[in-house]
Amino acid sequence: MHKEFNEKDISLTFAKGLQVLSAFDAHDRDMTVPMIAKKTNINRTVARRLILTLQHLGYLECRNHTYRLTPHILSLASGFLQGRDFGKHVTPILRTFSEKLKEAISFAMLDIDQAIYVAHSPGDSAMITQGFTVGSCLPLQATAVGRALIAFSSQEQQDHIFNHVIRVQYTEDTLTDIDDLKKEIDTIIAQGYAVVKNEFEKGVTSLAVPVLGSNKELIGALGIVGPNPKFEDGKQQEQRILSLQHCARSIAIYAG
CATH class of the missing domain: 1.10.10.10 (Winged helix-like DNA-binding domain superfamily/Winged helix DNA-binding domain)
Known part of the structure; x- marks a missing residue:
């Protein structure tokens, strides 16, 4: 902010x-x-x-x-990426879990009023509907990584986001009401992950978990995206969440 x-x-x-x-x-x-x-x-x-x-x-x-x-x-971004060992540690960790899940996994961080991808491990390219990669920006309001970032950010950051970030209607399902968004954030905090369906892009679901430091401070969020049917199996969904959370703990060691 x-x-x-x-x-x-x-x-x-x-x-x-x-x-x-x-x-x-x-x-x-x-x-x-x-x-x-x-x-x-x-x-x-x-x-x-x-x-x-x-x-x-x-x-x-x-x-x-x-x-x-x-x-x-x-070159402006290289100092940030090298300083946090993204190439040496973070990207290989993402690759390991991406291969295990057979999913593309992205690591996003909070950039004032948006989520920005700082690392990415590609899975099936057919699953990436809009070609997002490192440096791509996503709205906080209508994506799983965005909501995970909001949910686990500081109270000051949350207040800024709710008071100043423009809420765009991307699809007819996009949550734009501030009270509805706050309720959704409370749910994400309670369950430890975010799921967003049809809100940024019709027919697409995104899933994300926070990456937290040793003092539970927000570092970023890990997310995967795919067509809605891919996320309907409850058992597979639980496995994705557990794997992403494991990946988040591994990344937090180096990315904090």
């Missing part, structure tokens, strides 16, 4: 530069200066200067007056 700072202590120019980088996503991979300025609500002249700076630094490239991110952008 955003912490309040004195404006004098913050570089607004740097913040706007990050806004420009964040403007590029799956829907807007290639944008012109006017498009970026409009999306970020930054003055076109200022946006152009920021874009040229980012191009000079190697984070953007330009073709026919259209800009896109370069692979250099991944």
Whole structure:
């Protein structure tokens, strides 16, 4: 969540530069200066200067007056991933449990008002309906990993999420009422896992468990996704939950 700072202590120019980088996503991979300025609500002249700076630094490239991110952008995340031994420990753990369950497993962390995948072990690609991978962002409200993150986050974080995060109606089944969401969160806390069906994508169920540190503080959440029929067998569901919880305890040793 955003912490309040004195404006004098913050570089607004740097913040706007990050806004420009964040403007590029799956829907807007290639944008012109006017498009970026409009999306970020930054003055076109200022946006152009920021874009040229980012191009000079190697984070953007330009073709026919259209800009896109370069692979250099991944260097910004490498320190975080390497610092927590994702490649050395977390990813191999995910792979072991993914092979055991024959499911794709994703590890997500709370990123202010969304869930962001920081590690992923692929299973059957046919089960991944929207091609999510490391760096993909998901809404907190309508996904199992998102609700698991809400449920086991601090009270301060929960208050921020409930008071400020926009609740989008992704399908007719999406919970948007704040009281209904709070009841669902209470259920998740009590049972220790989250199940969300048809709320982010019709015909799709997601299952997630929290990854908690030694002091029960939230580190992240592990989730699997698949078509609804795959989650109808109660015995298999229980086995998935137990395996994910085992995986979460193993990951917590290194990811905290």
